[in-house]
Amino acid sequence: MHAFRDVDYDRYTITKEYDPDVETVRQRDMIRRAAELAKEREDRLGRRLNACVVTFGCQMNARDSEKINGVLTAAGIELTDDENADIVIYNTCTVRDNANQRVYGRLGNLGVMKKKHPDKMIVLCGCMVQEAAVIEKIRQTYPFVDMIFGTHNIYKFPELLVRLLEDEGMIIDVWKKTDSVVEDLPVVRKYPFKSGVNIMFGCDNFCSYCIVPYVRGRERSRMSGEILEEVRRLADTGVSEVMLLGQNVNSYGRGLEGEISFPGLLKEVEKVEGIRRIRFMTSHPKDLSDELIEVMAESRKICSHLHLPVQSGSSRVLEMMNRKYTRESYLELVYKLRKAMPDLSITTDIIVGFPGEEAADVDETVSLIHEAAYDNAFTFIYSKRAGTPAAYYESRMSAEEISEGFNRVLAAVQKEARKNVSRFSGRTMEALVEEVNEKDSGYVTGRLSGNVLVHFKGDASMVGTYQNIKLTENKGFYYIGERV
Numbered sequence: 001m002h003a004f005r006d007v008d009y010d011r012y013t014i015t016k017e018y019d020p021d022v023e024t025v026r027q028r029d030m031i032r033r034a035a036e037l038a039k040e041r042e043d044r045l046g047r048r049l050n051a052c053v054v055t056f057g058c059q060m061n062a063r064d065s066e067k068i069n070g071v072l073t074a075a076g077i078e079l080t081d082d083e084n085a086d087i088v089i090y091n092t093c094t095v096r097d098n099a100n101q102r103v104y105g106r107l108g109n110l111g112v113m114k115k116k117h118p119d120k121m122i123v124l125c126g127c128m129v130q131e132a133a134v135i136e137k138i139r140q141t142y143p144f145v146d147m148i149f150g151t152h153n154i155y156k157f158p159e160l161l162v163r164l165l166e167d168e169g170m171i172i173d174v175w176k177k178t179d180s181v182v183e184d185l186p187v188v189r190k191y192p193f194k195s196g197v198n199i200m201f202g203c204d205n206f207c208s209y210c211i212v213p214y215v216r217g218r219e220r221s222r223m224s225g226e227i228l229e230e231v232r233r234l235a236d237t238g239v240s241e242v243m244l245l246g247q248n249v250n251s252y253g254r255g256l257e258g259e260i261s262f263p264g265l266l267k268e269v270e271k272v273e274g275i276r277r278i279r280f281m282t283s284h285p286k287d288l289s290d291e292l293i294e295v296m297a298e299s300r301k302i303c304s305h306l307h308l309p310v311q312s313g314s315s316r317v318l319e320m321m322n323r324k325y326t327r328e329s330y331l332e333l334v335y336k337l338r339k340a341m342p343d344l345s346i347t348t349d350i351i352v353g354f355p356g357e358e359a360a361d362v363d364e365t366v367s368l369i370h371e372a373a374y375d376n377a378f379t380f381i382y383s384k385r386a387g388t389p390a391a392y393y394e395s396r397m398s399a400e401e402i403s404e405g406f407n408r409v410l411a412a413v414q415k416e417a418r419k420n421v422s423r424f425s426g427r428t429m430e431a432l433v434e435e436v437n438e439k440d441s442g443y444v445t446g447r448l449s450g451n452v453l454v455h456f457k458g459d460a461s462m463v464g465t466y467q468n469i470k471l472t473e474n475k476g477f478y479y480i481g482e483r484v
């Protein structure tokens with residue numbers, strides 16, 4: 001252990017009685033130490049130290065990157081999008097094998113840059129490095145990587161940053177699991193007016209194609225009091241839209257004695273003054289309760305959008321995927337939701353080419369897309385994920401059949417989306433303005449409660465405000481509108 005000034009290790013040594021408050025104090029001290037070390041480097045370089053954080057994958061990773069950016073900023077390090085930076089951090093995703101390959105390819109480029117600038121610091125974190133085989137490969141093939149840390153100890157990033165700036169050589173700090181949830185550290189939000197809030201970590205569902213339960217660990221919910229405190233703090237700093245995040249938010253609170261359920265949590269978040277919109281992600285269909293439908297239907301703040309991953313329209317494939325619902329029970333849920341909330345936008349995820357799937361199963365997926373009348377869907381071709389049960393299943397379709405099936409699914413999604421999004425044409429709806437339009441600076445882009453984008457005339461002063469917009473032109477997946 002290094003003897004840092006200002007840090008009394010005895011006071012902060014973590015004992016069995018783990019105390020998140022003490023840990024937070026410890027990490028805040030580490031930020032101060034990182035700032036000193038960064039300053040020393042800057043004096044040597046004669047310029048500001050900068051860092052580039054690249055996020056791969058899902059909303060949970062995006063939220064983690066905001067925390068990493070928050071710590072870097074608090075340590076006085078400048079943020080940039082340029083990978084020529086002094087520190088480059090890849091926050092990785094491992095859901096698909098090709099995501100790993102992309103990271104390896106980009107790491108090679110960083111290695112070339114580091115040859116020219118040996119002071120460059122390269123860091124890998126996120127889901128990919130939770131796998132032992134990945135760490136081994138990096139040690140062997142990419143020895144220029146300076147630090148690897150996993151998903152469970154991201155709250156220790158200030159301490160890891162200190163170690164990085166102290167030039168310890170390759171640092172590998174990856175934990176198999178954790179019971180700790182330390183959240184009260186600085187963050188830099190991408191948007192000042194909206195923010196993700198982690199309500200739980202990990203997943204217990206073990207869908208047969210998915211690596212998440214192995215790399216993110218068992219499901220752990222945060223205490224509702226802490227979540228609400230965070231939401232209140234966000235509201236105080238100007239956030240009006242929160243997205244509650246977890247791999248399966250519908251099972252929030254399970255295993256926490258005396259804790260409220262997910263619908264109960266939503267009701268409490270609704271009471272927070274200043275919060276105007278509530279979103280959440282992701283909902284597993286098997287755990288979506290009648291109580292949640294009721295709370296959503298009655299709420300004034302919960303957005304009119306539900307992302308409900310179906311993955312396949314064939315009960316046979318769903319069973320092989322270990323999804324624990326059938327085509328029929330899923331559709332029943334969709335009908336219930338539509339009855340309670342006729343304006344609700346429903347979106348989904350679909351995998352084509354799961355091993356064992358046949359053309360007839362794809363037909364069922366296509367027919368389900370029409371029956372569920374989705375507003376949009378993310379469609380993927382199955383990619384084998386080493387370390388999951390499905391990696392041992394045999395494919396029954398050729399590559400051509402899978403590609404043909406994928407195109408049929410995509411065409412069905414596009415047809416439904418165009419039809420269903422158009423049901424709002426001519427109506428006036430509230431949009432939260434997110435940014436000035438990238439292509440035409442005379443326009444701004446807003447998001448409707450149903451998660452559809454609308455572009456309309458405006459300027460930068462509107463960003464972060466709510467505007468009533470008449471939806472004049474349906475462009476398929478988005479609208480052109482006019483302020484009223």
Ligand code: SF4
Nearest residue numbers: 203205206207210212
């Ligand atoms: S619910 Fe299934 S797909 Fe989602 S994270 Fe858990 S195991 Fe993976």
